[in-house]
Every structure is written in C-alpha cells, then in structure tokens.
Amino acid sequence: MTAPLSPSCEACTSPARSSGTRAASTPPKAHPKAIGESSPWGTGPFELVEGTSLLDKRSPEVVLEPNEEYWDSARTPTVRVVFDNVIPKAAAVKDVGSADGEIDIVTELTPAEAAQVEDSDAASVVASDSKTVLLGVFNQTSGDSKWNDIRLRKAVNYAVDRQGVIDDAMMGYGNLMPATILEGHFGYNDSLEPYAHDPEQAGQLAKDADKTVTIVTDEAHEGVADAVAADLSDAGFDASVKVGEPTGKWDIWLVEHFDWSPEFPAAVVHREYFGDTGGYLKSPGDKRLQGLIDQAMRTVDKDEQEEITMAIEKHIYDHADALLLFAPQKLYAVRDGVDFTPYKSTVLELAETKMDE
Missing domain, CATH: 3.10.105.10 (Dipeptide-binding Protein; Domain 3)
Structure with a gap:
C-alpha cells in the first residue's frame, strides 16, 4: 500500500516530503486553478496544485499530485509530493534519520552528511553514478x-x-x-x-x-x-x-x-x-x-x-x-520504506517513487 510522499527543497517529509528542485507540470483542466501568478500546464506525470517554484520565486511549500490524465498509465505516480522549501538542510538530515521524523527524502547530501545518515536507524543513503x-x-x-x-x-x-x-x-x-x-x-x-x-x-x-x-x-x-x-x-x-x-x-x-x-x-x-x-x-x-x-x-x-x-x-x-x-556521485537520504530511484541526469524525478505505509 502506498501513502502520500512529500519533498522539501533539500529534504522530503511525510505525509510526504522530499528534497527537490524540479517539478513536472501537467495539462490544464477546463477551469485551472491559478497557482501564484500563472497556471502551469504540460504533459508530465504530476499536477502542480499548490505553490510556486521559479528561479527567482519559491513558495514555502510546493505540492504535486498525480496527473490522472498522464499519457503513460504504467508510470502514473501513486504518491503525493510536497516540497518543503523552508526547513534547513541540517534539520532535514537529522529528521530523515529519526524514527518519528517526517522527512522521507533529502537530496544533495555531502559525504559527511551521508555518514550521518548511515549511522541512523531510520534511513539509508542512495548513491547514484550520475552524469x-x-x-x-x-x-x-x-x-x-x-x-x-x-x-x-x-x-x-x-x-x-x-x-x-x-x-x-x-x-x-x-x-x-x-x-x-x-x-x-x-x-x-x-x-x-x-x-x-x-x-x-x-x-x-x-x-x-x-x-x-x-x-x-x-x-x-x-x-x-x-x-x-x-x-x-x-x-x-x-x-x-x-x-x-x-x-x-x-x-x-x-x-x-x-x-x-x-x-x-x-x-x-x-x-x-x-x-x-x-x-x-x-x-x-x-x-x-x-x-x-x-x-x-x-x-x-x-x-x-x-x-x-x-x-x-x-x-x-x-x-x-x-x-x-x-x-x-549524487547522494540522497531515503527513509526506510520509501522506494526511490535516482536519475543519472541528477534531475529529481519522482514518478516511480513509492512509499509503504
């Protein structure tokens, strides 16, 4: 069974949080809800339902939900993603390694932070041979x-x-x-x-x-x-x-x-x-x-x-x-029970991410 997942700017939390910098946009609906100053649209696996994430403007949280009209039904996401753009990275690294924490994924770990995660009881390090x-x-x-x-x-x-x-x-x-x-x-x-x-x-x-x-x-x-x-x-x-x-x-x-x-x-x-x-x-x-x-x-x-x-x-x-x-290598802290596969491009893709309840 899957449960909601949420990411933060450099960390992810549960009900669902992960550290990420990119979000997929999706097709517009008949009456799209305005998000910030515009209504994003596209053909990606997620739909942006709350927040703004631009190079010069980011809201405290960015919420993505599965795009039910996504063209590739085999890849339609099963999790809700919340990017927390406020929590400090050090706090996120500590949280993801705590059994009662909310963070699920933290991106852009340093080797020292990876060692801290490996010493925890609730998370592990995913190392990607990225380009x-x-x-x-x-x-x-x-x-x-x-x-x-x-x-x-x-x-x-x-x-x-x-x-x-x-x-x-x-x-x-x-x-x-x-x-x-x-x-x-x-x-x-x-x-x-x-x-x-x-x-x-x-x-x-x-x-x-x-x-x-x-x-x-x-x-x-x-x-x-x-x-x-x-x-x-x-x-x-x-x-x-x-x-x-x-x-x-x-x-x-x-x-x-x-x-x-x-x-x-x-x-x-x-x-x-x-x-x-x-x-x-x-x-x-x-x-x-x-x-x-x-x-x-x-x-x-x-x-x-x-x-x-x-x-x-x-x-x-x-x-x-x-x-x-x-x-x-690109290093990610991933909470136990979260199935996360990094992309070699280093772009944070979460369509395949799943989370056991």
Whole structure:
C-alpha cells in the first residue's frame, strides 16, 4: 500500500516530503486553478496544485499530485509530493534519520552528511553514478597567464592522486574518468585513461614554472580542494585553498557541473566549461575545440555526433584544458520504506517513487 510522499527543497517529509528542485507540470483542466501568478500546464506525470517554484520565486511549500490524465498509465505516480522549501538542510538530515521524523527524502547530501545518515536507524543513503563532472578551471584570463603553458597544466594533472581524493575527501563517493564523460555514457572515449598519479613527472614538467597555486572553490568542495592542494604540495607546488568566488588572484577554480541532457554533452558540459558562451570559461578560448563543439551541435546523425564528442574528449585530455578530476556521485537520504530511484541526469524525478505505509 502506498501513502502520500512529500519533498522539501533539500529534504522530503511525510505525509510526504522530499528534497527537490524540479517539478513536472501537467495539462490544464477546463477551469485551472491559478497557482501564484500563472497556471502551469504540460504533459508530465504530476499536477502542480499548490505553490510556486521559479528561479527567482519559491513558495514555502510546493505540492504535486498525480496527473490522472498522464499519457503513460504504467508510470502514473501513486504518491503525493510536497516540497518543503523552508526547513534547513541540517534539520532535514537529522529528521530523515529519526524514527518519528517526517522527512522521507533529502537530496544533495555531502559525504559527511551521508555518514550521518548511515549511522541512523531510520534511513539509508542512495548513491547514484550520475552524469556529473568536477573539474579545475585554469585562470587563463590574461594573455601572459602561466597556465597558457601546456606543460604546467599537465604537471598539475599528474600531481593529483584522484583515487586518493575520492577515498579521503569524498569518502569513496566518486568515479574516475579520463576527461568529462563516464564510461558507459554517450561520447565516452575508451582510448583514454585517467592521468596517472606521477609526482616525479609533475615536478619535471613544472621545473621552470611559477609553482604558486591558489585553488578557489565553494564550501561544498572545500575538502576536495584541500586534498588536491596537499597532493600539489607533495609534488613541489606551493598550494593554498580559498573558499569563495573566482575573483582577484587565483589559479584553479574547482567547479562541479552535470549533464542533464539524454545524450548531448557537447552542448551541456563541453560548451559550459570550454565553449565561447560557457559560464565557466576563464580563457580566451580554443578555436579548434570550439570548432568541434560547434560541429557536434550541428550534427544530426547520432553516430557521427558521438565520434565528434569522443574527439572533444581527446582534445581536452591531450591539451590538459582543465584539471581533470572525477565524477562525484549524487547522494540522497531515503527513509526506510520509501522506494526511490535516482536519475543519472541528477534531475529529481519522482514518478516511480513509492512509499509503504
């Protein structure tokens, strides 16, 4: 028997709460009820019955109910979902692990929060091998940037023990990959291997370079940045970490992104990090790489598009266009009795979610 489920902005509660950031919209009825300033409609599995969730405006709660007119009857939801956008994340993590709590799902756990959930008696951690990517963007905004030297870019790639960073800073919640695409996914280039951990090679490549390195990142990735800085220091660099935005003097910006597309990393990941219009681009750009990205986005044939995507991966790898790290797993706290399956796109889909009473 199923019971209502409700999610919160980063947590879910019962009668039904889960942490989520996206809600499916559904077809309008003859006289749709106004929700906020507009009446959303669509063909999704849920119907928005209460609240507003926009980029610049979110109500305290957003309530979704099954769309009885959904076209795929085999996938029609059986739960009611309530996103709680008010409860603090720390309180949600504590609640989901409590036997008398109301939270059912909490999203976007850190490894430390995952450990807290695993120690509880009422919830467990669901780890998803999502299409995420964590890279170190080099500061090449000036024409005389030391990072314009491919030898230095390769040096820091050889200096980092990626598996060690995953094991220590991520508590094992991550997967190695050679560039930006995980094995088994569209565009993965099986001719590449992740950069080996070779401090001696790193030292040789950087022997004549300025070895001062300031890593900037957000609080969520501070532990990873500390581990990377320690590896760089072991290889002869003078490395430090700063939490904040990539402003002022900095060298490497650790930033995570995800591929929400079914099979189009060129448009979603490659463009964002390396394309002329990318939000994470901190260099004048690479004409050859931009040409490949443009070619992929113009190509209709799927096989040809995958070949181009593999060529993009090889270019990024060969030129060490970023500090190539790993794919962090997405972590969810799920209350016992809740059947939840995460999507590799990291988009929170709850149509298949069920809850035992």
